[in-house]
């Protein structure tokens with residue numbers, strides 16, 4: 001069976017959930033080989049979790065400089081391994097960084113690239129959702145080693161036994177890798193809430209929430225439902241909530257089991273990021289708000305009375 | 320740095336406010352179905368280039384690959400204050416994928432002498448590849464400082480605050496370099512009447528594939544490294560139940576969620 005290269009996304013010595021999803025997808029195409037690029041000692045911390053999700057091999061590309069550079073160490077490693085192992089595919093998470101890595105790997109290896117994939121079949125045909133879920137497109141790579149970036153949260157991670165045999169790989173710096181120095185990092189502090197792109201419940205607030213302080217109403221409902229918090233661009237632009245939580249055309253695309261929109265009008269660009277959610281609930285005081293056109297259940301009312309009552313009722317039932 | 324020679328990459332896209340479609344025949348973007356506008360993120364890229372030019376002196380050249388009517392997007396950038404433009408337009412480019420687009424843009428940038436900085440948007444609203452800037456860095460052999468929420472040039476060094484889902488990363492590199500800007504970087508200026516009038520006289524060079532030494536058989540739908548097997552519009556979502564809050568709105572939602580087995 002041919003190998004499938006999976007780039008491991010890791011932070012603070014832990015594997016990101018999206019990597020486990022990639023390993024699951026990789027098993028449909030062949031035998032997953034995890035590629036770990038990082039500081040010395042990284043692989044030792046995460047090998048077990050890779051083994052628990054079916055990694056047959058782990059290519060260890062560790063160096064002191066790996067974390068001082070942006071993107072190019074990963075590109076150098078994947079391009080070299082793609083040439084050496086002729087894999088059935090190279091899988092990377094469709095994050096901002098993952099897409100940059102994948103695009104460069106595709107160029108360097110002369111291969112086709114499928115960008116924001118929701119699903120992959122055993123024959124390599126991938127499903128993509130375009131224009132904010134208005135279209136479903138199926139495509140495949142016709143030239144080179146298929147490079148595929150998979151949307152985090154789209155595929156369920158499944159546990160499987162893998163040998164996770166480690167192999168250290170020496171990767172010379174390629175000529176195209178002009179260095180960019182990383183002079184500092186301020187990582188996002190992972191809170192107690194699930195990650196936005198992977199949460200099964202998302203509660204979002206819009207301009208109607210009115211201030212940064214009153215966003216606690218949104219957070220309380222998210223916590224009652226065990227969900228993540230999202231925000232409209234208007235809420236982000238007004239400084240109510242940080243930009244990485246923006247949902248929509250130019251923010252995150254989410255498709256949770258349940259999406260609750262509080263004080264969001266439902267502009268087309270917001271809908272582009274959430275209309276593939278299984279169930280949509282909206283609270284808005286304007287009965288004409290377009291969000292009601294796509295809501296499975298809508299309440300015309302003031303979010304400051306409806307949301308706290310909802311939080312309490314949920315707590316009671318869970319209590 | 321004496322003065323800066325800046326290239327800004329702009330793309331004309333279907334207006335996100337209108338309905339966007341794929342054609343039934345070859346699954347490519349149906350450009351006639353929706354109004355076409357300069358992508359909002361590219362107005363921010365132009366703005367950032369203009370700010371750098373105002374601070375350091377120099378020249379801003381707009382580069383765009385797209386059909387004839389992309390001239391509207393180019394005029395918009397020129398009326399904001401860019402100095403000149405290069406429009407890559409060739410029928411053979413129809414249906415080009417990300418990889419081909421990156422290669423064509425790289426060839427066009429190479430025709431401009433002494434480029435210090437290439438500024439792009441971080442992600443287009445139609446394709447959403449979010450990788451053309453990184454791919455240009457690969458092809459041009461330049462450092463990539465992408466997803467910037469802040470850009471600073473001092474001497475021959477460019478420094479960027481990169482913002483992604485991972486947080487903030489501080490980057491630095493020597494010029495020349497490729498930068499892409501995010502949505503939070505600035506508020507683009509409106510073209511003034513004077514700017515709109517002046518834009519009409521600014522030089523726009525139109526380049527075909529022949530001018531770039533690219534064989535038409537290397538680009539376009541037939542030469543793409545990926546192919547669409549099928550595409551179908553998703554049935555639109557209908558509206559469900561809607562109730563007025565009578566003081567029991569929260570309770571009503573819980574009852575609905577319970578019926579759906581969501582709580």
Ligand SMILES: Cc1cc2nc3c(=O)[nH]c(=O)nc-3n(C[C@H](O)[C@H](O)[C@H](O)COP(=O)(O)OP(=O)(O)OC[C@H]3O[C@@H](n4cnc5c(N)ncnc54)[C@H](O)[C@@H]3O)c2cc1C
Nearest residue numbers: 206207208232233234248249250251263264265270285303
């Ligand atoms: C290129 C482009 C990209 C964009 N990308 C995005 C994106 O990624 N994400 C995004 O969200 N937007 C995006 N937008 C912006 C989008 O067009 C809208 O401006 C934005 O979504 C509006 O946010 P909002 O619904 O919170 O604000 P508004 O449209 O102002 O709506 C606020 C709503 O709150 C309701 N309200 C007020 N007070 C209360 C109350 N007490 N109780 C209940 N309801 C109340 C009001 O009735 C109103 O419907 C983009 C726009 C463009 C042009």
Ligand SMILES: Nc1ncnc2c1ncn2[C@@H]1O[C@H](COP(=O)(O)O)[C@@H](O)[C@H]1O
Nearest residue numbers: 328329384439440442443448449450451
């Ligand atoms: N056809 C094009 N012409 C000019 N610039 C482009 C084109 N396609 C992409 N770009 C640039 O690359 C950025 C990112 O696009 P993308 O990688 O396609 O999401 C855009 O905001 C533009 O600055």
